[in-house]
Amino acid sequence: MDLEFLHELNTQARTKIVMLILDGLGGLPAEAGGRTELETARTPNLDALAERSALGLSEPVGPGITVESGPGHLALFGYDPLQYRIGRGVLEAVGIGFDLQSEDIAVRGNYCRVDEAGVVTDRRAGRIPDAISREISKQLNTRIEDVTFFVETVREHRLAIILRGAGLSPEVSNTDPAKNGHKPLPLQALAPQAEKTARLLNQFLERSSQVIRNHIPEPPANMLLLRGFDRYPHFPLFPDIYGLRAAAIAVHPTYRGIAKLVGMQVLPVEGATAADEFSSLEKHWEGFDFFYLHIKNTDLAGEDGDFARKVAVIEEVDGLIPRLLALHPDVVIIGGDHSTPALLKGHSWHPVPTLIFSPDVRADGIHEFGERACGRGSLGTLPARNIMPIALANAGRLMKWSG
Amino acid sequence: MDLEFLHELNTQARTKIVMLILDGLGGLPAEAGGRTELETARTPNLDALAERSALGLSEPVGPGITVESGPGHLALFGYDPLQYRIGRGVLEAVGIGFDLQSEDIAVRGNYCRVDEAGVVTDRRAGRIPDAISREISKQLNTRIEDVTFFVETVREHRLAIILRGAGLSPEVSNTDPAKNGHKPLPLQALAPQAEKTARLLNQFLERSSQVIRNHIPEPPANMLLLRGFDRYPHFPLFPDIYGLRAAAIAVHPTYRGIAKLVGMQVLPVEGATAADEFSSLEKHWEGFDFFYLHIKNTDLAGEDGDFARKVAVIEEVDGLIPRLLALHPDVVIIGGDHSTPALLKGHSWHPVPTLIFSPDVRADGIHEFGERACGRGSLGTLPARNIMPIALANAGRLMKWSG
Numbered sequence: 001m002d003l004e005f006l007h008e009l010n011t012q013a014r015t016k017i018v019m020l021i022l023d024g025l026g027g028l029p030a031e032a033g034g035r036t037e038l039e040t041a042r043t044p045n046l047d048a049l050a051e052r053s054a055l056g057l058s059e060p061v062g063p064g065i066t067v068e069s070g071p072g073h074l075a076l077f078g079y080d081p082l083q084y085r086i087g088r089g090v091l092e093a094v095g096i097g098f099d100l101q102s103e104d105i106a107v108r109g110n111y112c113r114v115d116e117a118g119v120v121t122d123r124r125a126g127r128i129p130d131a132i133s134r135e136i137s138k139q140l141n142t143r144i145e146d147v148t149f150f151v152e153t154v155r156e157h158r159l160a161i162i163l164r165g166a167g168l169s170p171e172v173s174n175t176d177p178a179k180n181g182h183k184p185l186p187l188q189a190l191a192p193q194a195e196k197t198a199r200l201l202n203q204f205l206e207r208s209s210q211v212i213r214n215h216i217p218e219p220p221a222n223m224l225l226l227r228g229f230d231r232y233p234h235f236p237l238f239p240d241i242y243g244l245r246a247a248a249i250a251v252h253p254t255y256r257g258i259a260k261l262v263g264m265q266v267l268p269v270e271g272a273t274a275a276d277e278f279s280s281l282e283k284h285w286e287g288f289d290f291f292y293l294h295i296k297n298t299d300l301a302g303e304d305g306d307f308a309r310k311v312a313v314i315e316e317v318d319g320l321i322p323r324l325l326a327l328h329p330d331v332v333i334i335g336g337d338h339s340t341p342a343l344l345k346g347h348s349w350h351p352v353p354t355l356i357f358s359p360d361v362r363a364d365g366i367h368e369f370g371e372r373a374c375g376r377g378s379l380g381t382l383p384a385r386n387i388m389p390i391a392l393a394n395a396g397r398l399m400k401w402s403g
Numbered sequence: 404m405d406l407e408f409l410h411e412l413n414t415q416a417r418t419k420i421v422m423l424i425l426d427g428l429g430g431l432p433a434e435a436g437g438r439t440e441l442e443t444a445r446t447p448n449l450d451a452l453a454e455r456s457a458l459g460l461s462e463p464v465g466p467g468i469t470v471e472s473g474p475g476h477l478a479l480f481g482y483d484p485l486q487y488r489i490g491r492g493v494l495e496a497v498g499i500g501f502d503l504q505s506e507d508i509a510v511r512g513n514y515c516r517v518d519e520a521g522v523v524t525d526r527r528a529g530r531i532p533d534a535i536s537r538e539i540s541k542q543l544n545t546r547i548e549d550v551t552f553f554v555e556t557v558r559e560h561r562l563a564i565i566l567r568g569a570g571l572s573p574e575v576s577n578t579d580p581a582k583n584g585h586k587p588l589p590l591q592a593l594a595p596q597a598e599k600t601a602r603l604l605n606q607f608l609e610r611s612s613q614v615i616r617n618h619i620p621e622p623p624a625n626m627l628l629l630r631g632f633d634r635y636p637h638f639p640l641f642p643d644i645y646g647l648r649a650a651a652i653a654v655h656p657t658y659r660g661i662a663k664l665v666g667m668q669v670l671p672v673e674g675a676t677a678a679d680e681f682s683s684l685e686k687h688w689e690g691f692d693f694f695y696l697h698i699k700n701t702d703l704a705g706e707d708g709d710f711a712r713k714v715a716v717i718e719e720v721d722g723l724i725p726r727l728l729a730l731h732p733d734v735v736i737i738g739g740d741h742s743t744p745a746l747l748k749g750h751s752w753h754p755v756p757t758l759i760f761s762p763d764v765r766a767d768g769i770h771e772f773g774e775r776a777c778g779r780g781s782l783g784t785l786p787a788r789n790i791m792p793i794a795l796a797n798a799g800r801l802m803k804w805s806g
Contacts, residue, residue, distance in 0.1 A: 026765075028763065028765055029766075032455060032762070032766070033454075033455075033766070033768070036765075057781060061804065062404045062789070062792065063404070063785065063789040063792045063793045063796075064404070064789070064791075064792030064793040064794075064795055064796035064797075064801060065404065065412070065792065065796070065801065065804055066796065066801065066802075066803045066804065067803065067804050067805075067806070068803060068804065068805040068806060070805065070806040071804060071805070071806040074806070081806060082405075082408070085806045086806055087806075088805050088806070178802065227805070228805060343763070344763065346803075347803055348763075348796075349793070349796040349801070350765050351781070371765055371781075372767065372768065372781070375767060375780070375781030376779065380783040380784075381781065381782065381783045381785070
């Protein structure tokens with residue numbers, strides 16, 4: 001639905017909604033005819049909740065389209081990702097709490113390795129340890145002409161690089177070839193007003209390579225890849241659209257970033273486990289109407305091709321469901337921002353198992369939370385951005401529309 | 404999805420996609436509570452493939468909308484048929500290999516019979532034999548003022564009529580009443596610039612009736628019906644949009660025409676049976692990434708109201724599936740451009756059974772290819788133009804989208 005239309009129908013209620021997102025939840029059987037990760041996992045609590053819920057399969061952007069986390073989450077929050085776009089660099093910068101200013105240009109950087117011929121052999125530089133990554137980043141901070149370059153390690157090989165200065169433009173091309181086995185792409189201005197930006201970025205890349213070569217002993221990375229140049233976007237804010245005091249509980253910076261960007265309050269988490277996140281939920285239960293709770297490890301296990309670990313993460317989360325239900329939420333959404341089948345070791349286009357529970361939901365009575373069970377559910381295959389309106393309705397937060 | 408968006412995400416892969424279209428595949432039970440044509444047919448090969456596939460029901464244009472072949476096929480090829488329109492005459496002209504020029508006006512003609520009161524008693528003139536149809540057409544070729552009229556038999560009663568000359572316009576009304584038992588509609592200009600066209604067409608229709616009456620002994624047809632005036636459209640081409648070397652295997656001119664119009668290479672078929680079409684597929688397997696293979700006889704049997712014959716055609720195609728699978732295609736789509744239930748003796752709005760197979764598809768595990776089985780599938784009821792993006796994703800031909 002159109003966000004303005006939903007805003008118009010908004011009505012207040014004393015109800016609470018929890019959106020529990022298992023990143024990359026959807027999967028595939030390890031072998032034909034077998035069970036997916038979610039179907040394999042022993043999930044008595046999710047299965048019992050599924051029986052009292054409406055089930056379906058959600059598509060973040062459209063049929064066949066594989067998404068990154070940014071558009072995947074925007075869709076879950078009810079925004080059309082084709083209309084509302086966030087540059088990847090902005091997402092990373094906001095995620096680490098960098099105070100991005102209106103004219104800054106942010107870009108996502110990756111430490112990588114290239115061979116002697118200049119071909120990228122590892123786009124993630126072996127997921128280098130945070131401490132080493134931070135040490136390198138510190139040395140790459142610099143100033144060229146009137147432009148300051150902030151280089152911030154997000155996690156492992158992942159960087160947010162921010163350019164601050166006059167006359168900059170985000171209209172420059174990416175250098176990340178997106179796959180190993182290719183050379184980095186040349187960084188070029190895509191519009192006349194971006195020529196200064198391109199020129200300084202090329203100097204920055206050249207200088208960065210030298211600094212790494214000359215100052216880092218046995219560098220695990222020897223190159224920077226850049227993608228997703230953009231400025232801070234100004235979207236309609238989630239709390240305003242839906243009339244919800246909204247909180248985000250997430251450990252990974254990207255997800256804290258996107259939540260902040262749509263105006264959610266990002267809550268502190270003591271520790272980094274799923275149980276720690278649930279503790280934060282319990283602690284802040286009284287203060288908010290909507291909680292987005294993000295579990296990252298399902299996606300990481302999927303990306304690593306580790307079927308068994310993904311199963312284990314799902315079972316870990318299943319074990320926490322009683323703590324969630326003990327809070328008596330009025331509406332519970334359980335789903336994912338995209339699929340990450342261990343079989344494919346990456347994000348995929350497959351629609352994502354989704355459950356919506358409330359006392360007023362028309363339950364499908366299917367005693368299983370899994371891909372095929374959700375494929376039989378009454379929500380059918382639904383655009384992910386339909387989830388919020390259905391949840392709001394179940395929460396008694398949308399008025400009757402008289403035309 | 405938007406074609407430009409899909410084009411943007413396009414990435415190359417060494418994968419092959421086969422789209423097998425059984426024209427008018429969807430059906431209805433001959434009696435309430437019974438089985439449809441597809442459900443009645445013994446289809447062990449399709450059923451086995453269905454079990455390893457994702458199933459759904461496709462809608463060419465929208466709920467309740469019955470389509471002709473043109474929009475039905477455009478949707479299968481991923482085009483929005485409400486946005487991309489092909490005049491019926493253009494479709495026929497291109498289908499028979501007529502060299503349509505940019506300013507030509509093409510219209511679909513039917514030989515028909517009218518009674519003494521001028522009421523159409525048979526819109527298809529008993530599907531008159533090709534040889535007789537061609538003989539009549541030859542005599543109808545003419546020139547009026549500066550406009551040349553090309554009259555070309557497509558097959559049986561079906562004609563492509565092309566007007567070539569200065570100052571013509573396709574904005575004239577159809578004369579085909581679309582049903583028997585009605586008089587032909589008057590041919591009128593729908594815009595001032597079409598008045599010359601309407602005037603000459605009315606002279607042409609008058610002359611054609613006289614020629615048929617005066618020069619054909621015992622004419623099986625005594626009138627011409629016209630519908631679908633248009634010029635040659637210029638659509639984005641299928642091979643460019645999707646980055647696929649695309650081939651079409653079809654015996655009937657209309658389908659060869661539409662494939663050519665979207666830029667597919669139309670392959671020769673030695674013979675006219677389904678088996679002959681599969682031989683062409685085998686012969687040209689190495690040269691292309693995408694094959695559209697069209698089976699016409701399901702639709703013809705449906706139009707004739709011949710339930711048993713439609714069942715037999717489906718069983719004939721089922722017997723050829725092993726030859727298709729022996730080629731090891733990466734993605735197989737099996738579906739139809741619309742339903743043609745024998746019960747209704749014509750095209751219908753009912754959604755069309757659809758199967759998408761690939762090693763990476765999330766199979767529904769339903770061991771049956773039929774209307775109700777597909778209704779339980781995870782693809783749900785889907786717009787036909789979603790089929791291509793899903794097939795491309797399964798073929799590894801769409802990049803991840805980062806927003």
